Amino acid sequence: MITNKKPTKIIQDAVHGIVEVEGLLMRFIDTPEFQRLRRLNQVGVTRYVYPVCTHTRFEHSLGTYHLTKRLLDAIQADLSNEVIRLTEGECTSLMLAALCHDLGKHEEISCRIIQRIVNKDEHLRTLLNDAGVDLDLVYALIRGHATPELKIISNSLNGNDVDKWDYIMRDSFHAGLGQGSCVIELERLLRFYRPAYHASDDSWHMSFRVSELENVMRVFTQRLRLRSSVYAHKTTLAIEAMFIDIFNALDPVLHLRDLSLRAATGDNSALDAFLRMDEHCIWGIASCYSIWPFKILPDMAENLRRSACLCERIQTRQLYSIVGCFYAVREIDVVNAQEPLEVDCEALTARKIVLMATLYDADKGQKNAIQREILGTESEILEEIFAKLPHNSPVRSVRELRLVSDLQSSNSTDDPPTFFVYRTLADTFSITQPLTKVCCFLLLWSGPFQDDEDGPPLHTPSPVPPCLTEALEAWRREKVEATALRWGKLTSKL
Incomplete structure (x- = not known):
């Protein structure tokens, strides 16, 4: 104590x-x-x-x-x-x-x-x-x-x-x-999470008692629930895309990326400036173009005007429109997801072994996922989708499209996670889980850009043009078909 x-x-x-x-x-x-x-x-x-x-x-x-x-x-x-x-x-x-x-x-x-x-x-x-x-x-x-x-x-x-x-x-x-305990049995985690010696690698590890398996797994199932329902909610991702555009508009003015890099690498003046930046400060700068108290250079004025327009759109709920989504997986992640569960069968009941395996099943999107290796960069993907639009499309420029991604993983680790378990502190074993990773890509339409100050005011984008939805679906079908051969070859080896 x-x-x-x-x-x-x-x-x-x-x-x-x-x-x-x-x-x-x-x-x-x-x-x-x-x-x-x-x-x-x-x-x-x-x-x-x-x-x-x-x-x-x-x-x-x-x-x-x-x-x-x-x-x-x-x-x-x-x-x-x-x-x-x-x-x-x-x-x-x-x-x-x-x-x-x-x-x-x-x-x-x-x-x-x-x-x-x-x-x-x-x-x-x-x-x-x-x-x-x-x-x-x-x-x-x-x-x-x-x-x-x-x-x-x-x-x-x-x-x-x-x-x-x-x-x-x-x-x-x-x-x-x-x-409280509806989410995690915290009191049991605190009581039964201890350092224990594991002869398998001659090291001490933080380990949980075998009786707490389901409680530990609840941590990760709740994490997945939060990711799908909260962090990666489709409207959240659309608003994040708008904030990224605000950040990109401000960066040439405030040099935020350079400031962060210099702050991390030992520049004390950059660290001073970094610590003055917070969400309130950034929002204030981004939204106050019309009352900006200082003289603004022409190139800066356009960036500040655009960021202010985006702030207004967020506040009036004129958000980017959601066109659709597709899933992608890397070949290495498919292999990791197919790896057998490494577990001491004598240590766990059959029910608990099933629990460990089923909690890490692939995301629903992995079944029809695209092989990540055949996809290009974000800009290349958007160009390919835009090229499938008819000439009279309401989408006038590829600049009106946004692609946001969210990695949905069964754990926050980079590699398949290894959990350390004890029956008693002198009787230990480990469990290595398969690791499932699926990347969800969401296509958004910003609506026409307002490229000049005297142009029509920004308004809620029209409902997504059917031709844009069709273009995304046609592109996705092509990629799924291109994936099929590679996928078949891969699964035949597993």
Whole structure:
């Protein structure tokens, strides 16, 4: 157990209830860098579809810290596991990494922001040193480079970590898709998730008790539900495409991409500017063309006018029209999805083996999916579809088409996930799952562009022209047929 009760501040959280934060960590929270997270939405533009999804990365960071603290308390208090005992400094390092893991969204920027906070506060440096905090360990944890037994915040081996527990519970709560034990049996996860030794690779791994298999699988089924119903909702993707167009219009003016890259690679002035940017700031710049207080160069004026028009369209619900979708899979992902389940059959009941296999079945779109290798770039795909339109089509230019993609995966890992399980802490085994990945592409029509300021005002795009729907379907049929031979050859080898 984490000993030496320290003064704490009480924060009431909508998902976890009371969250206690130690004074040392409050010094990080009470900084402009951390408070900026209040102005960054946790689920992006989803709030335009699910109105209550207005929670921010601030709450998620507190929640991830809280779950890390509770899990560490449970591990340290477990008398049956005396081999691994973390020091107070290691525990505080883990909690600090959990609290600050999302400061910059990108891991490198998060680490640089922590360095910035520490470097400008001499007293904080003294407190960290007195508490035995290892900042190198904090950075390794955020980057996902921790040793297996410390993969609590980010687990690249199987995706089962406190970061995921919090955002799944939090996003489900705000989207109205369940709360508490209806989503995840959190109390059981905290009680039965422990570091255990596995002789198969002579390493310690965070492992769950065999009785918790269904509970762990619920984490991933709920993640898939959130992705299909919330994150990749068709209207969410259409609005995301409009925000990407806003970003592209602003980038030549604000150089946002270059700013982010320089902030991640050590440019302190770029990091200063990056930390002044948030969703409120970007929206204000994008939408205020008509009241812009400074002199605007002609080339900048066009970009700002276009971004302001798109902001107005979003607010008046004049969204891009959804034409249709198609699915694509890479050959390697088809092979991975067909891999047999590697499992200790003596350790699990037949019912649980079936559960492990069926939860990772291919997405419904994979059956008629296109082989990703035969597709070109996004611009090439759009050109091919546009070429199938008749000359009198209402779609005047390929610039009116957008293609957005969403990778639907059975896990957040890059490779087939390996879960580590124990009957007792001295009796362990592992399960390697097949990994299913299907990419959904959504074709959108923006409607005619307004290319000059004196042109007709933007309005809701007309219903999708039938010829555009037909062009997409004709293109898709060609690609499915072209895939058939490759697909047949592949499946015959499996």
